[in-house]
Amino acid sequence: MSSQLVRGVLEGCLLAVIAEEETYGYEIMEKLAVNGFVFAKEGSIYPLLLRLEKEQIITSTQRPSASGPNRKYYRLTPEGEQQLELFRSKWQELSFAVNRILGKDGV
Numbered sequence: 001m002s003s004q005l006v007r008g009v010l011e012g013c014l015l016a017v018i019a020e021e022e023t024y025g026y027e028i029m030e031k032l033a034v035n036g037f038v039f040a041k042e043g044s045i046y047p048l049l050l051r052l053e054k055e056q057i058i059t060s061t062q063r064p065s066a067s068g069p070n071r072k073y074y075r076l077t078p079e080g081e082q083q084l085e086l087f088r089s090k091w092q093e094l095s096f097a098v099n100r101i102l103g104k105d106g107v
Contacts, residue, residue, distance in 0.1 A: 007044075010048065012088075013032060014048060015057070015080060015087065016084060018080070019081070022061075024072055024074065025045060025049060025071075025074075028049075032045075049074060052080070056077055057076070058076055060074050061073050061075075
């Protein structure tokens with residue numbers, strides 16, 4: 001599968017995971033993997049989190065961890081919430097069109 005396509009979809013799904021609750025990187029990877037993103041590894045998640053934070057789509061806070069160093073917890077900014085809604089809308093349109101072309105009639 002095209003890495004560019006995967007990156008765009010991964011970004012939207014990552015935003016959706018963060019929107020559920022404040023969470024940290026490893027927990028994000030676990031939630032993505034449980035939902036089928038088994039190819040989403042540290043090498044793709046952490047740079048994406050860094051970029052999204054620089055673009056002010058997400059923000060982070062450091063919190064103590066019971067099992068080691070502090071953890072960086074992420075949450076969406078208002079801009080991030082808008083980006084997520086845009087992704088949801090565009091994904092619906094795209095998946096409907098692709099499913100129709102593939103003979104699934106939007107199902």
